[in-house]
Amino acid sequence: MKIKIPNILTIGRIIIVPIFVFSFFIPGIVGDLVPFFLFILASFTDYLDGLLARLYKEESKLGELLDPIADKILVSAALVLLVMNGIIKNYEVIAAIIILTREILISGLREFLAKQAVSMPVSNLAKFKTFIQMFSIAILLTGDTGNKLINFQDYNAQTIGIILLWLSAFLTLYTAYDYFAKGIISAMDDDEKK
Numbered sequence: 001m002k003i004k005i006p007n008i009l010t011i012g013r014i015i016i017v018p019i020f021v022f023s024f025f026i027p028g029i030v031g032d033l034v035p036f037f038l039f040i041l042a043s044f045t046d047y048l049d050g051l052l053a054r055l056y057k058e059e060s061k062l063g064e065l066l067d068p069i070a071d072k073i074l075v076s077a078a079l080v081l082l083v084m085n086g087i088i089k090n091y092e093v094i095a096a097i098i099i100l101t102r103e104i105l106i107s108g109l110r111e112f113l114a115k116q117a118v119s120m121p122v123s124n125l126a127k128f129k130t131f132i133q134m135f136s137i138a139i140l141l142t143g144d145t146g147n148k149l150i151n152f153q154d155y156n157a158q159t160i161g162i163i164l165l166w167l168s169a170f171l172t173l174y175t176a177y178d179y180f181a182k183g184i185i186s187a188m189d190d191d192e193k194k
Helices: 005-024 028-055 061-084 092-115 124-141 143-149 157-193
Strands: none
Touching: 005 028, 005 061, 028 061, 028 124, 028 143, 061 092, 061 124, 092 157, 124 143, 124 157, 143 157
């Protein structure tokens, strides 16, 4: 079986995660910037694998299975590390929980709908939510180094990252509601046809 380039990128994203986790524990500027760049690289491969799959018509069942798994592993690892390290703390943890809960619920919904041969395409708002989510996590990963680079008045990198994390959490709630509403309607329509 020939492994297609989009699948290689997806598998690469999964392989990056343990390296990303390890690099997070390196002290100092290296421990701030290496995880940041690895997260950016992994996030970019998420965009690139989908683009290449559509462009070269290399969509596959393996890619369909692995792509959302790779995304969830990357985002979950980053959020857990940021909470564990105290970068995301207090009520801010609620935003991280909202994001993680939505990921699990939508995965379950997609699996349920797939069994009924109902597809649920990704909305443009969900794509925007993903961009904001990845951007906020990337900023938060920069730690103290990011605060030194981005610091105007009361807004440093961490403050901006937390604001964007809350924005992505609110978008997460809306897109989750939208997916569930469309998914339930699709499933009901499918039941009526039977």
